[in-house]
Amino acid sequence: MTKTTETLFEQGLExxxxxxxxxxxxPVFKDIRDRAPKNPAVWTSLAWLYLLADKPKSALKAAQRAVKCDKNAPQARVNLAIAxxxxNTKGVRQHIEIVQQMMDMDSQIREDVEENIEDGFERKPGWKSLQRVKTWLLE
Known part of the structure; x- marks a missing residue:
């Protein structure tokens, strides 16, 4: 990412x-995506926003792209599993198992995933797909 794109991304996160x-x-993150099309963090963020906005098909495409850009990005895989x-796309288990392995190896990844799940419930209470992912990953 260029300095300008990085600044836009940070401002979007804030x-x-x-x-x-x-x-x-x-639209803000779509613009950033257009400027940095190979950045997995941008795709991951866009997928999350689509999920929160009840646009699961768009979320699925963005999450697939995020995982393609970085196979080791746990939140990208969590977003992909939710999408x-x-x-109703098959293959969820594979992504859950990979995230579980990442969480078992790194407590910071576990903490980040837990925080993101809680953020999801604060923004979208009663989110059934997120609850299923939480159960598989954390319980």
Whole structure:
């Protein structure tokens, strides 16, 4: 990412953390994606925003791209698993197992995944697909 793109990404994350509506942030992250099309963090963030905005097909495509860009990005795989559940796409188990292995090897990854799951429930209470992923990963 260029310095400008990195700054835009950081500003987008700050807006997200401040509670801005995912629908408002999606165009921001799409612009960043267009500037940095091979950046897995951008694709992962975009997938998450699509999931929060109830756009599972778009989330699935973004999450697939995030995993393609970085096979070792745990949140990208979590997003992909959620999007797969919401679109009734097969193959969820493989991604859950990979994230479980990552979490077992690195406590920071476990902590990050837990925080992101809790953030998801704060923003979208009663999220059934997220609850299933949480059960598989954390319980």
């Amino acid at each position: 807006r997200y953390k401040a509670g801005e509506d995912p629908e408002v942030l999606i 797969m559940l919401e679109t």
